[in-house]
Amino acid sequence: MADLPLRPELVGEEPYGAPQLDVPHRLNVNENPYPPGPAVLADVARAVSEAGAGLNRYPDREAWELRADLARYLGHGLGPENVWAANGSNEVMTHLLQAFGGPGRSVLSFTPGYSMYPEYARNTHTAYLTAPRRADFTLDAATVERAVAEHRPDVVLITTPNNPTGTSTPLDVVEAALRAADGLVVVDEAYQEFARDGTPSALTLLTDHPRLVVSRTMSKAFALAGGRLGYLAAAPAVVDACRIVRLPYHLSAVTQAVARVALAHAEEMLAQVDALRRERDALVGWLAGRGLEVAESDANFVLFGRFADRHAVWQGLLARGVLIRETGPDGWLRVSAGTPAEMAAFRAALTEVAAEQT
């Protein structure tokens, strides 16, 4: 690429992505380990076949029926005019920054945070600003207010539960951001379905806040990472802004059909969420019991540490067929909640690696 007239800010950049390795236990990208069951598969096959009969035509540009289904799933009195959908919440977030960020504008988020955020910002020519979370990874109103006052961002991005820490943010902090900021406040709730009981969603704030956006995905709890479907809920005007920047026909007929089948089977698709929450809680307890530091988690993963050489631990686990993620602050590692068998493999591997290291 060195000879190409590439945009200067892309020179030397690598494509984003965790290693996709063919190992027995993949616990590195917070997927739901449970594949769809036979009833869902049969309906997917039927829906794809029906969509196939019309593949010579462009799909519904507005994805109206899918958006209606998503609105019904979210509840809170939302309708299709409040919902926007795209190929994963990565694309939803890109649409938001294309519409509300851009040259001369900025987005503020709180670190440690999701490693794609700086890339959305770079790709949309939006300045990327950060402020640190507290030492225990929580976020309080005062921190948000200070950071907003200092940076005057056009978009504030709050991730709850946060990736890679799993930390939830109380709604009063989101309200503080809405009061302090003039711009959009985007709450990324990719992992909200995994939150412990009594962790309310920012969806409850939507009716009173026209500048609030709640982003969700079907990749995690909904077990549809391969279907690529993310969405947001907001005031209709925010949705209309996304409609301006999206590419025409951005959601394929097949994507729309598959996502609608998954939503029609919401109960089955979400059936393992409770089991994964239990695995997550057990994992936190087990890691803490080993004397490790563990971040409290409301997501389907756990951040733990600290290791003098986290790469050696990651490598040791990989050598035993367990792939986790080397991410977050120095010395910490992140592991996704998996099936009981995957968790047993992780515990056995970590026990061996720890024994080797001492």
Ligand code: PMP
């Ligand atoms: N937001 C957060 C916080 C995430 O962790 C992820 C996935 N790792 C996403 C958004 C994007 O998910 P998707 O594009 O699959 O919807």
